[in-house]
Amino acid sequence: MTTAIPAEGRVDLHLDWDGARVLAATVRSRRPQPRRLLVGHPPEHARQVIPRLYSLCGDAQAVAVDALLGLLDPAEVGPPESAAWATRIRLETIREHLWRLGLDWARMASVEPQPGPLRELLADRERFSNDERLARDWATQTYQSLFGVDGLPVPERLDGPAFQHWVRAGNSSLAVLLRELRPRLVGLGLSRAKAFASVDLPAFAVDALPRLREDPDFHWCPDWAGQVFEMGPWARRRDLPLLAELEREQGGVDAWVRVVARVLELAGELAALAAGAPARQAIAWHRQGDEAVVALEMARGVLLHWVRLEDGRIGDYRIVAPTEWNFHPRGPAQECLGRLQGTDAPALRDAVNQVVMALDPCVHYELEIVHA
Amino acid sequence: MCLGIPMQVVESDGFTALCERRGEQRRLNMMLVGPQPVGTWLLAIMDHAREVLTPENAQQIDEGVQALEAAMRGETDLESYFADLQLPSALGPPR
Numbered sequence: 082m083t084t085a086i087p088a089e090g091r092v093d094l095h096l097d098w099d100g101a102r103v104l105a106a107t108v109r110s111r112r113p114q115p116r117r118l119l120v121g122h123p124p125e126h127a128r129q130v131i132p133r134l135y136s137l138c139g140d141a142q143a144v145a146v147d148a149l150l151g152l153l154d155p156a157e158v159g160p161p162e163s164a165a166w167a168t169r170i171r172l173e174t175i176r177e178h179l180w181r182l183g184l185d186w187a188r189m190a191s192v193e194p195q196p197g198p199l200r201e202l203l204a205d206r207e208r209f210s211n212d213e214r215l216a217r218d219w220a221t222q223t224y225q226s227l228f229g230v231d232g233l234p235v236p237e238r239l240d241g242p243a244f245q246h247w248v249r250a251g252n253s254s255l256a257v258l259l260r261e262l263r264p265r266l267v268g269l270g271l272s273r274a275k276a277f278a279s280v281d282l283p284a285f286a287v288d289a290l291p292r293l294r295e296d297p298d299f300h301w302c303p304d305w306a307g308q309v310f311e312m313g314p315w316a317r318r319r320d321l322p323l324l325a326e327l328e329r330e331q332g333g334v335d336a337w338v339r340v341v342a343r344v345l346e347l348a349g350e351l352a353a354l355a356a357g358a359p360a361r362q363a364i365a366w367h368r369q370g371d372e373a374v375v376a377l378e379m380a381r382g383v384l385l386h387w388v389r390l391e392d393g394r395i396g397d398y399r400i401v402a403p404t405e406w407n408f409h410p411r412g413p414a415q416e417c418l419g420r421l422q423g424t425d426a427p428a429l430r431d432a433v434n435q436v437v438m439a440l441d442p443c444v445h446y447e448l449e450i451v452h453a
Numbered sequence: 454m455c456l457g458i459p460m461q462v463v464e465s466d467g468f469t470a471l472c473e474r475r476g477e478q479r480r481l482n483m484m485l486v487g488p489q490p491v492g493t494w495l496l497a498i499m500d501h502a503r504e505v506l507t508p509e510n511a512q513q514i515d516e517g518v519q520a521l522e523a524a525m526r527g528e529t530d531l532e533s534y535f536a537d538l539q540l541p542s543a544l545g546p547p548r
Contacts, residue, residue, distance in 0.1 A: 086525075088456055088458075088518055088521045088522045088525065089455060089456045089458065089499075090455070090456070113521050113524060113525050115521070117524040117531065118517075118520050118521065118524060118531055130517060133513065133514055133517050134456055134457075134514070134517045134518065134521065135455065135456060135457075136456070136457035136496060136498070136503075136514070137455035137456070137457060137498050137499075138455070139457075180501075184482075184484065184485075184501070194484060196484045196485055199485060200485055203485060203503065203504060443455040444455050444499075445499060
């Protein structure tokens, strides 16, 4: 916790541990804001600087800036809603889920990584955005390699017994991965965090605007009406029958439920892309005078951009990433980590890593364990 | 909101590569880009090389990261880091 924060930002985790269980967990996410790079410049500057810097989720960042600038353009009546935005963010979400499941979780579980579909998506992303047939063929092939030729029942009709059967009996790469992960993740890092529902985006955008103006800590310590929400695939999909069933069984949300939610979201998005179904984007905005805010769902949860113009130039600009919610000092990571048990430090570190991976921060983390 | 950092390959064993940016070295997983020769510029996202960059792209991204680092150090003159940006002429320079 003592090293300097890199430009990429970092999540700091501190655990007080008595040799059997964690007594207290402290979580802090820190990263530089782009404000000082933008203030005094024309709004167009944000469109060029932000996606260039924040390239992990560069499509969502670019869409947020586009929407924000469209909202403040005197020639427009609002941001020009675009099907292209939804297509870009869907491909980016699929990419991030392929990365987490096919590389990161595969490495953690010591199963064969699956970089092929991700490599193809990275290489052909632009073509996929413009060539529906190409994208459909890739999605069909990728779905079959991950979920098997017979696949999963559609997530809206998938229940516990059908999913368990698929995990136990399936030969596809994801079934093999999930068989390895299930015994490690069930019950790990349980929390009862409130999920952010995408339908609340418009109300949230209205309330967030004055908070961003008045609260200098809001971007790294956000809340809505005093409540800290979990963001991401589980929060978006928690009403799916399987996820609701798993949550009821566990009495909360654990690392297993979060991974299953990512798998179901990937299955749904790939199947929709393969079927040629148009992408749907949850996005909301609010303008008040020379200020505007845009909130949209992306791979890790809700991304928020806020700008205040002064004499037609950027007077202030802040971004709130979903990691700031999931790794909030009072957020789901803090609750999950505070419930961990472990009698040796290496095992505790492994458990922390799995809890963190399930919540999927967009930055590295640094862990300090103090034996109380 | 994670930054991508341009890094240059200084040593490669195929699966991973030792990469460098401004004196800082990091070993990157090369699974997504395949083996790359020494001198290649890569976009590093956490511990992975996500894509191969042209030297020009690498320089543009690096200037942005440098500007952010300069802002973190408290520097106030950040304009020189974005010399390549083509802003609409009617909007004029920053003030």
